[in-house]
Amino acid sequence: MRIAVLGAGSWGTALAIVLAENVHDVWLWDRDAARARRRQEEREDATFLPGLKLPATFTVTGDLAAALRGAAMVVFVVPSHTLRATAARVAASGLLATDARVVSATKGLEEGTHERMSEVLREELNVDAARIVSLVGPSHAEEVSRAIPTSLVAAGTNDAACRAVQEAFVRPYLRVYTNDDIVGVEVATALKNSIAIAAGILDGLGCGDNTKAALVTRGLAEITRLGLAMGARSETFSGLAGVGDLVVTCLSRHSRNRRVGEAIGRGQTLEQALRELVMVAEGVRTTRAAVDLGRKLGVELPIIEMVHRVLFAGHDPREAVQMLMTRPPRAESRGVSSQSAKGGRA
Amino acid sequence: MRIAVLGAGSWGTALAIVLAENVHDVWLWDRDAARARRRQEEREDATFLPGLKLPATFTVTGDLAAALRGAAMVVFVVPSHTLRATAARVAASGLLATDARVVSATKGLEEGTHERMSEVLREELNVDAARIVSLVGPSHAEEVSRAIPTSLVAAGTNDAACRAVQEAFVRPYLRVYTNDDIVGVEVATALKNSIAIAAGILDGLGCGDNTKAALVTRGLAEITRLGLAMGARSETFSGLAGVGDLVVTCLSRHSRNRRVGEAIGRGQTLEQALRELVMVAEGVRTTRAAVDLGRKLGVELPIIEMVHRVLFAGHDPREAVQMLMTRPPRAESRGVSSQSAKGGRA
Numbered sequence: 001m002r003i004a005v006l007g008a009g010s011w012g013t014a015l016a017i018v019l020a021e022n023v024h025d026v027w028l029w030d031r032d033a034a035r036a037r038r039r040q041e042e043r044e045d046a047t048f049l050p051g052l053k054l055p056a057t058f059t060v061t062g063d064l065a066a067a068l069r070g071a072a073m074v075v076f077v078v079p080s081h082t083l084r085a086t087a088a089r090v091a092a093s094g095l096l097a098t099d100a101r102v103v104s105a106t107k108g109l110e111e112g113t114h115e116r117m118s119e120v121l122r123e124e125l126n127v128d129a130a131r132i133v134s135l136v137g138p139s140h141a142e143e144v145s146r147a148i149p150t151s152l153v154a155a156g157t158n159d160a161a162c163r164a165v166q167e168a169f170v171r172p173y174l175r176v177y178t179n180d181d182i183v184g185v186e187v188a189t190a191l192k193n194s195i196a197i198a199a200g201i202l203d204g205l206g207c208g209d210n211t212k213a214a215l216v217t218r219g220l221a222e223i224t225r226l227g228l229a230m231g232a233r234s235e236t237f238s239g240l241a242g243v244g245d246l247v248v249t250c251l252s253r254h255s256r257n258r259r260v261g262e263a264i265g266r267g268q269t270l271e272q273a274l275r276e277l278v279m280v281a282e283g284v285r286t287t288r289a290a291v292d293l294g295r296k297l298g299v300e301l302p303i304i305e306m307v308h309r310v311l312f313a314g315h316d317p318r319e320a321v322q323m324l325m326t327r328p329p330r331a332e333s334r335g336v337s338s339q340s341a342k343g344g345r346a
Numbered sequence: 347m348r349i350a351v352l353g354a355g356s357w358g359t360a361l362a363i364v365l366a367e368n369v370h371d372v373w374l375w376d377r378d379a380a381r382a383r384r385r386q387e388e389r390e391d392a393t394f395l396p397g398l399k400l401p402a403t404f405t406v407t408g409d410l411a412a413a414l415r416g417a418a419m420v421v422f423v424v425p426s427h428t429l430r431a432t433a434a435r436v437a438a439s440g441l442l443a444t445d446a447r448v449v450s451a452t453k454g455l456e457e458g459t460h461e462r463m464s465e466v467l468r469e470e471l472n473v474d475a476a477r478i479v480s481l482v483g484p485s486h487a488e489e490v491s492r493a494i495p496t497s498l499v500a501a502g503t504n505d506a507a508c509r510a511v512q513e514a515f516v517r518p519y520l521r522v523y524t525n526d527d528i529v530g531v532e533v534a535t536a537l538k539n540s541i542a543i544a545a546g547i548l549d550g551l552g553c554g555d556n557t558k559a560a561l562v563t564r565g566l567a568e569i570t571r572l573g574l575a576m577g578a579r580s581e582t583f584s585g586l587a588g589v590g591d592l593v594v595t596c597l598s599r600h601s602r603n604r605r606v607g608e609a610i611g612r613g614q615t616l617e618q619a620l621r622e623l624v625m626v627a628e629g630v631r632t633t634r635a636a637v638d639l640g641r642k643l644g645v646e647l648p649i650i651e652m653v654h655r656v657l658f659a660g661h662d663p664r665e666a667v668q669m670l671m672t673r674p675p676r677a678e679s680r681g682v683s684s685q686s687a688k689g690g691r692a
Binding site: 137139140143144146151175177178179207209211224243244245247253321330331 | 486492495496499518521523525526556558560564570582585586589590591597600676677
């Protein structure tokens with residue numbers, strides 16, 4: 001099958017390698033034409049996945065039309081804030097076949113509209129929602145490209161579409177589960193980046209594993225609350241796109257969002273933290289969208305609101321953590337507040 | 347309040363310090379009388395928490411009767427396989443006041459009976475189940491004793507009892523939530539140790555964060571299935587005793603169960619792995635009990651069964667992981683199996 005992968009960052013490149021290993025004819029579109037030519041000649045990706053050879057059934061191109069022509073599957077892996085513009089270019093090209101599969105591997109919520117990535121694609125490509133499959137899960141590109149065992153979720157409302165994506169990507173080291181709750185999968189995978197920034201802040205402040213485990217737990221509850229208000233199913237948040245992706249993003253040294261938080265916890269500004277990172281930290285944008293969405297839907301998001309204040313309002317991270325820890329303790333699942341914390345440590 | 351803490355391992359000692367900071371009159375019972383005398387004189391715990399000074403309102407004793415006399419709360423923190431004998435000694439002493447609070451901070455399932463720790467206490471102490479509160483959550487003793495922010499759950503069927511435990515333990519760095527699902531809390535916290543051994547095996551084999559995140563996710567599903575069959579509520583498994591404790595145990599360098607698994611993943615035998623550890627790895631015993639229980643209740647536990655085969659039947663850990671990864675991929679939440687994985691990596 002001929003497949004276009006749009007977006008040549010580390011994840012786009014890793015997914016393209018997986019597809020090429022499955023002997024598909026892969027066209028990887030890099031918006032930077034000079035870099036595309038270099039990669040196509042040198043057969044490696046020095047920026048994102050150094051030392052890795054690109055398979056033979058694999059073309060890197062800066063020409064979007066060349067990538068799209070004859071593609072039976074189009075995989076979007078561009079940063080969330082460029083997805084709408086990229087999809088609009090695809091639509092304008094007239095080269096998206098009417099029966100081509102559409103896959104979103106972009107994670108985030110759009111600022112302003114608060115839309116999920118598949119909603120942005122549906123609007124710009126003018127296709128039926130059932131045609132779009134979201135492919136996510138706990139998966140650092142660095143590890144997938146080294147064939148380290150990984151599990152993903154292919155989510156969508158059309159089972160045949162999900163299975164087609166599953167079949168295209170499955171490898172001995174890559175399990176792909178299907179799931180029909182695309183709302184839950186997209187919300188979970190977008191919001192976990194905000195929680196990962198909070199986890200990084202804890203790391204930067206020198207907090208321990210106990211603190212981070214509590215954060216992951218309360219963060220999952222927060223993401224689930226917002227997801228349910230958006231129509232998701234609760235069990236999705238206990239799955240790979242929920243707990244799985246949250247765990248890997250909050251705890252792994254590879255995680256960019258966690259690293260941004262860590263730099264801020266150590267006292268850097270957001271600008272300094274982002275400058276050090278060659279790649280995009282989706283969580284910064286998603287935090288803005290999530291806070292807006294929480295307020296609009298009347299869902300309490302204390303951790304994400306705290307991240308928002310630290311990132312954009314100069315709130316002291318140490319104070320923010322203190323504040324989260326010393327709210328009056330409650331009943332865990334019933335939300336009944338109880339007596340407040342006692343005095344300072346002796 | 348006078349409080350007896352029975353069991354002077356790292357967690358018992360850390361909890362006793364918390365209670366002493368809250369100005370309770372704490373009596374820590376150490377079954378090793380010589381060590382108790384040494385600790386009481388030197389005011390520190392060189393074995394488990396080196397460098398830490400014991401507060402003034404804190405007595406270490408090898409005399410169980412002295413610890414129990416006049417106690418308004420008795421906290422059990424002995425290893426799971428000694429809980430029944432310890433509780434029987436407490437009952438035989440006749441020193442458990444009829445209105446004393448009973449707290450279980452022991453994690454595990456009893457081998458043979460498959461009983462939860464609060465069930466063992468109820469039987470041996472001959473007290474009403476509602477009097478017993480289980481205190482658990484993502485909490486390495488090493489971190490709690492250094493005042494690193496930590497959250498716990500006080501679970502029991504009697505709300506007043508849970509609140510009394512919450513009030514006794516809460517500190518500015520220690521949040522305590524109440525929860526009325528003691529079955530879920532005890533099952534989750536016991537079984538997570540088996541999953542932690544599996545996580546360690548992955549570490550020992552050199553697997554990555556993706557693999558571990560998938561394991562945590564599938565492990566949580568497995569624990570939840572068994573818990574539901576035992577009468578627990580599903581949301582408990584998304585809480586601190588579920589996801590929280592699972593995450594900290596599977597990912598932290600402090601985790602003893604994870605370390606046992608890591609040694610085995612590196613090629614050591616179970617005996618070698620346990621010999622290197624001065625402390626108890628509860629997961630080894632719990633894995634036996636969980637496998638029995640799963641078979642009895644007809645609940646599929648593929649990861650825990652795999653850990654069991656590696657620990658007790660000499661199954662090659664590498665093969666076991668391979669087996670778990672290459673089962674036919676399924677629908678994530680609907681359990682529908684689909685086509686099998688493709689051939690080997692090029």
